[in-house]
Amino acid sequence: MLHRIMRARTILFLGNFFTALTMNLVSYTFVSYLLGFIPQAAVGFAIALGGLIATVLFLFLPRFVRRYGAQRLALAATFVSMLLVFAAAAAPQTIASMIFIVLVASFQPFVYYGLDLLLEATVDREGTTGRVRTMFLNGGNLGILLAPLLIGTLLARTDSYTLVFFAAGAALMPFLVLFGLRDLPKGGAPTKEELRASVSCIRCDRDLLAATVGHLILYLFYIWAPFYIPVYLHGVLGIPWSELGWMFSVMLVPYLLIEYPAGWLADKFLGDKELMFAGFLVMGTALGSVGFLSADSPAWAVVGVLLATRAGAALVESMTEGHFFRRVSEKDVTSVSIFRGVWPIANVIAPIVPAVIVGVTGSYPIFFFVVGTFILLSGVVITFAIRDFR
Numbered sequence: 001m002l003h004r005i006m007r008a009r010t011i012l013f014l015g016n017f018f019t020a021l022t023m024n025l026v027s028y029t030f031v032s033y034l035l036g037f038i039p040q041a042a043v044g045f046a047i048a049l050g051g052l053i054a055t056v057l058f059l060f061l062p063r064f065v066r067r068y069g070a071q072r073l074a075l076a077a078t079f080v081s082m083l084l085v086f087a088a089a090a091a092p093q094t095i096a097s098m099i100f101i102v103l104v105a106s107f108q109p110f111v112y113y114g115l116d117l118l119l120e121a122t123v124d125r126e127g128t129t130g131r132v133r134t135m136f137l138n139g140g141n142l143g144i145l146l147a148p149l150l151i152g153t154l155l156a157r158t159d160s161y162t163l164v165f166f167a168a169g170a171a172l173m174p175f176l177v178l179f180g181l182r183d184l185p186k187g188g189a190p191t192k193e194e195l196r197a198s199v200s201c202i203r204c205d206r207d208l209l210a211a212t213v214g215h216l217i218l219y220l221f222y223i224w225a226p227f228y229i230p231v232y233l234h235g236v237l238g239i240p241w242s243e244l245g246w247m248f249s250v251m252l253v254p255y256l257l258i259e260y261p262a263g264w265l266a267d268k269f270l271g272d273k274e275l276m277f278a279g280f281l282v283m284g285t286a287l288g289s290v291g292f293l294s295a296d297s298p299a300w301a302v303v304g305v306l307l308a309t310r311a312g313a314a315l316v317e318s319m320t321e322g323h324f325f326r327r328v329s330e331k332d333v334t335s336v337s338i339f340r341g342v343w344p345i346a347n348v349i350a351p352i353v354p355a356v357i358v359g360v361t362g363s364y365p366i367f368f369f370v371v372g373t374f375i376l377l378s379g380v381v382i383t384f385a386i387r388d389f390r
Helices: 002-027 030-034 040-058 061-068 070-090 095-120 126-154 161-171 173-181 195-204 206-236 241-251 253-268 273-292 299-327 333-349 352-361 364-385
Strands: none
Touching (some): 030 161, 040 095, 040 333, 061 070, 070 173, 095 126, 095 333, 126 161, 126 253, 161 173, 206 241, 206 333, 206 352, 241 299, 253 273, 273 299, 273 364, 333 352
16 A cells, blocks of 8 residues: 555656646746737736636536546646647747647646645645655656756757747656556545535635635746746846756756755644745745846846745745645545635736736836735735644
């Protein structure tokens, strides 16, 4: 039994690696790609529309899981994503490619929702939750780390983003093979609790509500940072992708170095609250500082600010994930769907902010200062609402 669980976790870690590799290849480049032939405001509202569609579809996920299982959900969402990203690469600089690539970004939460439920089915002792989930996150972190290096290599001589999209589609093929050949633990059957009852439960549970809202703030960051930092550094400051590739890879190292130790410290000694507070403080301050970078900034200053953004995000991610999943299991399928459902909601909200701020002021520095301040203040408020388990 233990061997089967460890094998299942290994497959899930590898699946998270390939998923993260694809999604980050897309995330770091697709806004720059779209801005090559579509206005800023149109890009923001297209992403928001994709998020709205995903939010509506999310309401049907618990029913889909009950009928077909989480593994089939992950397979189906990944297969559709692969087809869409290949289609976007085959029709460059067209409205069709815009639709396809926005839908790829919108489908990310569906894959991770299935992976969440499959991973929770391998956890039988809640005292190991922090370590299991942060090890799972590290599988994705390896893909996150590799993606910018691959982008820097593919775009070293030309901004041909279709090369990146073809690579992103190819990276999903091993995922489909892994998940198509092995049956993973399903856990108990999902409950038939209605979505309204789950919303009411989370709303009345201060811990679950705070963790969920904290995760929403994190997902806002995951749109504002990877979508718009490359646009600012490459499109405005003129830093070439050959340099940004290694800078972004170094930037992402904190995910590998911080998340598992943070999960271990939370499990054994500190609890989640203190580390979550530090994460929001660092993440918000660093994101706001991006706007102070200029074309004359030395490489060490750029890398230092970028490192700080992800050091804070790594703490917030590991703590919000660990805190929420201490309170639920894979049987709480509707609760998990609400937790992951904040992702497409963030996809609706987040892109409208730069469309409005940059559209009105014409300034990316103002945009980064505003969203960084928002993350810092709102994150601190959310952290104080957490009831730590220690």
